Amino acid sequence: MQEIPIIDMSEIGEIEDDVGNNVNWISLAGKIREHLGNFGFIYLKNFGMNVSMINSAFTTVKTFFDLTLDDKLKYKKQPLDEDSNAWCGYSEAVDELLLHPSPFKELLESYDIFYGVGTYPDEEVPDFKSIFSSMYDVCNSLAKKFLVLFAISLTLEPNFFLNHCTHIDDSSLPRACNMRVLHYPPIPCDMDLSPGIERLEEHSDYGLLTFLFQDTNGGLEVKTNNGKWIKATPIPGTILINTGDLLEIWSSGIYPATKHRVVLPRISLQKYSSRYSIAYFLMPNVDTKVETLNVMKTESEEERLEKSSRRKDGVMGKVSELDYVLCKFAESFGRNHRN
Ligand SMILES: O=C(O)CCC(=O)C(=O)O
Ligand SMILES: [Fe+2]
Numbered sequence: 001m002q003e004i005p006i007i008d009m010s011e012i013g014e015i016e017d018d019v020g021n022n023v024n025w026i027s028l029a030g031k032i033r034e035h036l037g038n039f040g041f042i043y044l045k046n047f048g049m050n051v052s053m054i055n056s057a058f059t060t061v062k063t064f065f066d067l068t069l070d071d072k073l074k075y076k077k078q079p080l081d082e083d084s085n086a087w088c089g090y091s092e093a094v095d096e097l098l099l100h101p102s103p104f105k106e107l108l109e110s111y112d113i114f115y116g117v118g119t120y121p122d123e124e125v126p127d128f129k130s131i132f133s134s135m136y137d138v139c140n141s142l143a144k145k146f147l148v149l150f151a152i153s154l155t156l157e158p159n160f161f162l163n164h165c166t167h168i169d170d171s172s173l174p175r176a177c178n179m180r181v182l183h184y185p186p187i188p189c190d191m192d193l194s195p196g197i198e199r200l201e202e203h204s205d206y207g208l209l210t211f212l213f214q215d216t217n218g219g220l221e222v223k224t225n226n227g228k229w230i231k232a233t234p235i236p237g238t239i240l241i242n243t244g245d246l247l248e249i250w251s252s253g254i255y256p257a258t259k260h261r262v263v264l265p266r267i268s269l270q271k272y273s274s275r276y277s278i279a280y281f282l283m284p285n286v287d288t289k290v291e292t293l294n295v296m297k298t299e300s301e302e303e304r305l306e307k308s309s310r311r312k313d314g315v316m317g318k319v320s321e322l323d324y325v326l327c328k329f330a331e332s333f334g335r336n337h338r339n
Helices: 023-039 051-065 069-073 093-099 128-153 245-250 299-310 321-333
Strands: 006-008 041-045 087-091 109-113 178-184 200-203 209-214 220-223 229-231 238-243 260-262 275-282
Touching: 006 023, 023 041, 023 128, 023 299, 051 109, 051 128, 051 178, 051 209, 051 275, 128 178, 128 209, 128 275
Parallel strands: 006 041
Antiparallel strands: 041 238, 087 109, 109 178, 178 275, 200 260, 209 238, 209 275, 220 229, 220 260
């Protein structure tokens, strides 16, 4: 059975001037293309964030979601400013179910965070802002390393993707990345669990790259190349990384936007406990024109792409990131504003 590979980030240091000629970077870029490229998901270890930061983040998330609904609704999701496409704040589970009585139901509540801007639940959870700012810093620097690794792996100039993600370091540009904290509440014992209800519906993420921190509860599943679902069981000391629709389009399919979902726990102990996760979504600058690059492919990459196009799984096309985000946003607004 296909397994999600583990990649060790300690093989490389900080981004330096001549990074494109550094053997460690070239070697890691090759592994990233082989493994993340083949599957769209990898576990990452030694990624530069200490365990205590991650534990504090989860404690903070739990403290927030444990607040009363009235308190949480003080931070109800809203646009960062009048003409912003970026929505920040709390999104209620029930609200989503009532608003979107589709045949598919999801069981979660969430809070979207943007770097240094927007609302934070300062009054009730004073540490929230500082913890997520520190987490953002580490994620931003890890994201920049990945952008360089992607470029090297596709034999592009090392700064190719970084030059389209200058919003990471330039706060005068519109915010494009966000972090989302998610809470999947315990499943009520009298709930009708008819088919079509999951904790999170099958989807691909629509940015470039997602970092996913999950608690120990499990439930995340990833669709393999032959259409089977496998468990992405939490492994201590690692996070998951997956590539999104925009990178699939940009990299001409070398990096696929793999479908994933969070299933309802089948074991009662897990059913009655909450599940928490934290995701960081990386996007390019909002004015980036994402056009499919002409990349030389290996035979096995051609084979994989051929199979996925036969299954009509891919999202290949030619779009501007903003058009694409707006269109996905409009589409998902009716569901749960997910990336
Ligand atoms: O909660 C999880 O583990 C997955 C979250 C996710 O896939 C998403 O928010 O896009
Ligand atoms: Fe996702």
